[in-house]
Amino acid sequence: MAMPQNSTGKNGFCFAPTLDFSHPSPPPGEAGRTFAAPSGQEPSRTPLSNGTASSSIPSPSDSCGEPLCSPTPAEEGIKFSEGIKYVAAEGEELACGWGGFTPGCLQPFNTSKGILFFLCVASFLQGMTVNGFINTVITSIERRFDLRSYQSGLIASSYDIAACVCLTFVSYFGGNGHKPRWLGWGILVMGLGSLLFALPHFTTGPYEARSAAEVGVCGGNQSLPCAQVASSLSSYRFVFMLGQFLHGMGATPLYTLGVTYLDENVKTNYSPVYIAVFYTAAILGPAAGYLVGGTFLKIYTEIGREIDISPENTLWVGAWWIGFLGAGAASLLISIPILGYPQRLPGSQRYTVMRVSEAHQLKDGSHKKASDPDFGKTVKDLPRSVLLLLKNPTFIFLCLAGATEATLIAGMSTFGPKFLESQFSLSASEAATFFGYLVVPAGGGGTFLGGFLVNKFKLRCAGIIKLCLFCTVLSLLAILVFFIHCPNMPMAGVTQTYGGSALPGGHLNLTAACNVECGCLQETYSPVCGSNDIMYYSPCHAGCQEVSVNGRNGKKVYHECSCIEKTFLPGPGNAEPGKCTSSCVKKPLLLFFMFVVILFTFLSSIPALTATLRCVSDRQRSFALGIQWIVVRTLGGIPGPIAFGSMIDKSCLLWQDQCGEQGSCYVYQNSAMSRYTLIAGLVYKVLGTTFFVVACLLYKPPPTESAPGSSDASENGKCDLQEHKSSLPTEEDI
Numbered sequence: 001m002a003m004p005q006n007s008t009g010k011n012g013f014c015f016a017p018t019l020d021f022s023h024p025s026p027p028p029g030e031a032g033r034t035f036a037a038p039s040g041q042e043p044s045r046t047p048l049s050n051g052t053a054s055s056s057i058p059s060p061s062d063s064c065g066e067p068l069c070s071p072t073p074a075e076e077g078i079k080f081s082e083g084i085k086y087v088a089a090e091g092e093e094l095a096c097g098w099g100g101f102t103p104g105c106l107q108p109f110n111t112s113k114g115i116l117f118f119l120c121v122a123s124f125l126q127g128m129t130v131n132g133f134i135n136t137v138i139t140s141i142e143r144r145f146d147l148r149s150y151q152s153g154l155i156a157s158s159y160d161i162a163a164c165v166c167l168t169f170v171s172y173f174g175g176n177g178h179k180p181r182w183l184g185w186g187i188l189v190m191g192l193g194s195l196l197f198a199l200p201h202f203t204t205g206p207y208e209a210r211s212a213a214e215v216g217v218c219g220g221n222q223s224l225p226c227a228q229v230a231s232s233l234s235s236y237r238f239v240f241m242l243g244q245f246l247h248g249m250g251a252t253p254l255y256t257l258g259v260t261y262l263d264e265n266v267k268t269n270y271s272p273v274y275i276a277v278f279y280t281a282a283i284l285g286p287a288a289g290y291l292v293g294g295t296f297l298k299i300y301t302e303i304g305r306e307i308d309i310s311p312e313n314t315l316w317v318g319a320w321w322i323g324f325l326g327a328g329a330a331s332l333l334i335s336i337p338i339l340g341y342p343q344r345l346p347g348s349q350r351y352t353v354m355r356v357s358e359a360h361q362l363k364d365g366s367h368k369k370a371s372d373p374d375f376g377k378t379v380k381d382l383p384r385s386v387l388l389l390l391k392n393p394t395f396i397f398l399c400l401a402g403a404t405e406a407t408l409i410a411g412m413s414t415f416g417p418k419f420l421e422s423q424f425s426l427s428a429s430e431a432a433t434f435f436g437y438l439v440v441p442a443g444g445g446g447t448f449l450g451g452f453l454v455n456k457f458k459l460r461c462a463g464i465i466k467l468c469l470f471c472t473v474l475s476l477l478a479i480l481v482f483f484i485h486c487p488n489m490p491m492a493g494v495t496q497t498y499g500g501s502a503l504p505g506g507h508l509n510l511t512a513a514c515n516v517e518c519g520c521l522q523e524t525y526s527p528v529c530g531s532n533d534i535m536y537y538s539p540c541h542a543g544c545q546e547v548s549v550n551g552r553n554g555k556k557v558y559h560e561c562s563c564i565e566k567t568f569l570p571g572p573g574n575a576e577p578g579k580c581t582s583s584c585v586k587k588p589l590l591l592f593f594m595f596v597v598i599l600f601t602f603l604s605s606i607p608a609l610t611a612t613l614r615c616v617s618d619r620q621r622s623f624a625l626g627i628q629w630i631v632v633r634t635l636g637g638i639p640g641p642i643a644f645g646s647m648i649d650k651s652c653l654l655w656q657d658q659c660g661e662q663g664s665c666y667v668y669q670n671s672a673m674s675r676y677t678l679i680a681g682l683v684y685k686v687l688g689t690t691f692f693v694v695a696c697l698l699y700k701p702p703p704t705e706s707a708p709g710s711s712d713a714s715e716n717g718k719c720d721l722q723e724h725k726s727s728l729p730t731e732e733d734i
Contacts, residue, residue, distance in 0.1 A: 112274070163251065171252075256625040469689065489535055528576060530573055539561070
C-alpha cells in the first residue's frame with residue numbers, strides 16, 4: 001500500500017519548518033487551538049480502523065478531492081499538495097503485469113475503473129452461467145437425464161455447498177493476501193467448472209426423442225421393451241454437481257475479495273456506486289443467461305440431426321450445453337488480466353487515511369483489537385476474529401436477513417421459469433425468455449438503484465438498514481399476488497375426464513371409450529391440443545387416426561380424432577402437437593407484481609451489503625463477507641432450491657412413467673404451485689423484516705470523536721439523509 005513518507009528519510013509527512021492546521025469548527029473553549037509539528041520532531045502516528053498507520057496530522061482536504069484514482073506514474077510519488085506525496089511501500093510492486101513483465105500499454109488500465117471493468121465481466125459470466133444458463137436448462141436437463149425436481153435442486157445447491165466449504169479459508173487468508181491473484185485463479189476454476197458441466201452431452205449417446213411419427217396414431221403405438229427404455233442417465237447428476245462445485249469454489253473470491261478490493265481502492269462515498277455497478281453486472285448476467293439460453297433451447301440438442309418434433313413439444317430437448325462451453329472459455333480468458341493487477345492500486349492510500357470507522361461498538365471494547373496492524377495475519381487470530389463477529393449483533397442479524405432473502409432468490413431463480421411455463425402454458429424456451437425480460441429491468445435496475453440511493457443521500461449505517469427494511473416491507477406486500485393463479489389448461493384424463501367433468505388431483509384416467517381400442521401406452525407422452533382447446537396425453541390418447549403436414553407452417557396436423565368433437569360440425573375433430581395456448585386474463589397482473597417483488601428484493605441487496613461492510617472493522621471486512629456468505633448459503637442458498645423443488649414436486653399432477661419408475665414431472669397443478677410459493681414467500685419475507693428491525697435497533701454507532709477526517713459523518717453517529725461537512729480531529733480525538 002502506498003504510504004506517506006518524508007523525503008528526508010524519516011517516517012511521516014514532509015513538512016515545512018512549522019505546519020499549522022486550524023480546526024474549521026473548534027469546540028467551545030478551544031477556539032484558536034492548532035496542531036503544529038515542531039521542526040525536527042516527528043509527528044505522532046496512530047493506527048486507523050483498518051490497522052494502517054497514519055499521521056495524527058490530518059491530510060489536506062484537497063488530497064482526496066477527486067472521486068476516482070487515476071495516478072501517473074504508478075509506482076513513484078504522487079504529489080497531492082505541497083510537500084506531501086504517496087509512494088509504494090518498500091518492496092511493493094504497484095505496476096500492472098505478470099511477474100517481471102509489466103508493459104507500459106497495460107498501465108492505463110491499472111486504475112479503479114480498470115479493475116471494475118474486468119470484475120464486472122467476471123461477475124457477468126458467473127451470473128450468466130450459474131444463475132442464468134443452469135436455471136434455464138433445468139427442465140431440459142431433467143428431461144434429457146431423467147431427473148426429478150429435487151435432484152435438479154440438489155444440482156443447483158451444489159454451488160452453495162462448495163462456497164460454504166471454501167469461504168472461511170478464502171475470505172480469511174485472501175483478505176490479508178494478494179486479492180487479485182485469488183480472484184484470477186478463482187475465475188479460472190469457475191471456467192473449468194463450466195466446461196465440465198457441458199461434458200455429459202459429449203459422453204452420452206444421442207438423444208432419442210419419441211417423435212410424432214414414432215409415437216403414432218391410434219393403433220400404431222409401438223414401444224421398446226422396458227430393458228431398453230430404462231437407463232442410468234440420472235447418474236450424470238453427479239457430474240453436474242461436480243461442475244457446480246467448481247463454480248462455487250471459483251466464485252467464492254469474487255463476491256468477498258472482489259467487493260473489498262473495490263471498497264479499499266475508492267473513496268468511501270463512491271464505494272456503494274462501484275459495488276452497485278459490480279453487482280448490477282452480476283444481475284444482468286442471469287438475465288442474459290435466460291435470454292441467450294432460451295435461444296439455444298430452440299436448437300435441437302443433437303445439432304445437425306433432423307427431427308420432426310418442434311420446441312413446443314414436451315419431449316424436445318434444446319442445445320443446453322452450448323452456453324456452458326462459451327462461458328467456460330470466456331472465464332479462462334478474463335482470468336488472465338485480473339491475475340496481473342497489483343495487491344493495491346496506485347494512490348489508494350489517499351482514501352485509506354481518510355476512511356471513517358462506522359463499526360458497531362461492543363460494550364467491552366473488544367472491537368478495538370481488530371485495529372491492530374498485525375491482527376488477522378496468522379491462523380491463531382482466526383478464532384478471535386470469529387468471536388468478534390459473533391459478538392456483533394448488527395452483523396449477525398444482517399446475515400440472517402440476507403439468508404431469508406437468499407432462500408427466495410435461489411428458489412425463484414431456479415424454478416421461476418418453470419413457474420411461468422406451467423402458469424401460462426409456455427415452452428421451456430419461451431418461459432426462460434419471459435423470465436429474462438423480468439430480471440433485466442427489475443433485478444439489474446433494483447441493484448444499481450440501491451447503491452445509487454445510498455450514495456445520493458449519503459446514508460450512514462443505520463439509515464442504510466432502514467432502507468433495507470422499507471424495501472423488504474414493500475416486497476412483502478407485493479408477494480401477496482400469489483393468492484391468484486392461472487387455471488390449468490384442461491387436459492383429458494389428467495385435470496378432467498374425457499366427458500368434461502372435473503377429475504380429482506392425482507387420479508389419472510387416460511383410457512376412455514373413444515381410445516380403448518387404440519392400445520395407447522403411458523410411456524409415450526406427446527401432448528396435442530385438440531380443436532376443442534383441450535389437451536390430450538398423445539395423438540393416440542386423442543383417438544387420432546391420420547396425420548398430415550400443414551403446407552403453410554410445416555406443422556403436423558392429426559385428423560379423425562375420435563375423442564375430439566368438432567365445434568360446429570358433427571364428427572371427429574383435429575389436433576396439433578404441443579400445448580394449448582393459455583388465455584389467462586390474470587397474466588399481466590401476475591407478471592407486474594412479480595416484477596415488483598424482484599425489484600424491491602434486489603433494491604435492498606447493495607444497501608444490505610454496504611451496511612455489512614460498515615458495521616465491522618476495516619481489517620475484518622473480507623472475513624465478515626465470507627462469514628456472511630456462509631450463513632446466507634447454509635440457511636438460504638442451499639436449502640432454497642431443494643425446498644422449492646420439493647414443494648413443486650408436491651404440486652405435480654402427471655409424472656413420467658418409465659416401466660413403473662417415476663421420472664420427471666410433465667404437468668403441475670397451478671393453484672397448488674401458487675399456494676406453496678405464497679406460503680414460502682410470506683414466511684421468509686416476514687422473517688427478513690423482523691431481522692432488519694432487530695439489526696437497526698441493536699446497532700450502536702461509534703461516537704463522532706472516533707471518526708476523524710470524516711467527509712460524510714453525521715452528528716452523534718446517527719444516520720439521517722443529510723450530508724454533513726467534514727471536520728478535522730481535536731487532540732482528544734487523537
